[in-house]
Amino acid sequence: MTDATNPSSGAYGVAQALPADKYYSAGSDWLTNYRTQIDWGLGYIRDRYGSPCNAWQHEMGFNWY
Template sequence: METAGVIILAGLIIAAVYTSGVSSTFNEGVRQMVCLVNGPGCGEQTWVDEERPDEPEEFEWGTGNSNLSDNKNLGMQAAAADPYNWTDQEWTCLDSLWSQMSSWDPNLVDPTTGARGIVGFNPALHGSMPDGFQGSATAQINWGLNYIQESYGTPCSAWRYWQSTKTY
């Protein structure tokens, strides 16, 4: 019963505010604040009349990779071959790592960190970019496997490090 009373009271207050003109006073105050920053709604045009700007382009990390399965196959074959022989759990860790880094996109550039490609190569951390690296899934995978082996020993060690730092 109390809830119904509160709802009815709230409805009456809203109706009173709407009919009293307080809402138009509030709306006029907002319009004047917008006019202070030269926004739409000043003068004769309103925001609805004004041509709305285009939606900003959204950047989604790791999307738009049309070669995802091909790149994963290249990675799986290279990881399973000598000298790595990484299969099963090590492959799962490698897939998790590079899926998080880039979704296996060789053309990706992270605008925040500068990391590039499938493996997240960062010139600021890793030195100059190897020849043929840019846009080449094979070159990136080969570099990444070698980097993981030299720096972490195995993909699972690199994945554990990445999970705690979001870098490797």
């Protein structure tokens, strides 16, 4: 859901960005467009881990990514 909000952290949207306005860098329609949120999330994974597989490996090792 594009408006999913984590009640504990306030993370928002499909990729659970925190703060939510980080999505803006992927497009001005970030509040309503799941594709914009996914594009942002994939960019985050690429920039931080290099690939989804590396992000998953980190998740499995540390229980967070």
